[in-house]
Amino acid sequence: MGWAQFRDMNVRRIESIAPERWRNGGGITRAIASNGDDWRVSIAEVERDGPYSRFDGIARISLVLRGDGVVLRDGDDVVMLRPFEAVEYDGDANWSATLIGARVTVLNVMTCVGVCRARVQAIVHPVTVGPGCAAIVVALDGACLCNDIAIGTGDVAVIENVIKPMRLEGTRGTPFLVTIERA
Known part of the structure; x- marks a missing residue:
């Protein structure tokens, strides 16, 4: 796929x-x-x-x-x-x-x-990502919802430029969120 x-x-x-x-x-x-x-x-x-x-x-x-x-x-x-x-x-x-x-x-x-700074965190509680950054969700052994869109186990999701606030909520296991913004 x-x-x-x-x-x-x-x-x-x-x-x-x-x-x-x-x-x-x-x-x-x-x-x-x-x-x-x-x-x-x-x-x-x-x-x-x-x-x-x-x-x-x-x-x-x-x-x-x-x-x-x-x-x-x-x-x-x-x-x-x-x-x-x-x-x-x-x-x-x-x-x-x-x-x-x-x-x-x-x-x-x-x-x-x-130039840039990054943060990596587990999505164990609902997380809101604000505009102006890149966001990458890694759901190797977990799954989550991103603004009601499912990111399944074994998926990665890439948002190169978050324009509107984005809500992430883990649904299974532990997915991880990487955010990157300008320094």
């Missing part, structure tokens, strides 16, 4: 997004949405320990959607990526990743420092 137009929202099955193999062979990435060099949202399958890509001038937020987690290290700096916990960290660092247990699925949000 490709993109389906619902007003100003595009909904797509996550599995329909072509996977891109990492250069180091340690996993794959599915690019959900991006706005040039300003921001990017993706879902990565981390299959083994190894280096994380460096992105100079980029703020990163990661959230483990499946699996036990990942430990990122750069010298004495350590970042713990735990299930369902959004963590922001520096894209300029030379992170090395160690899986906690087996492979993990990670929601990744990257924004250009000083």
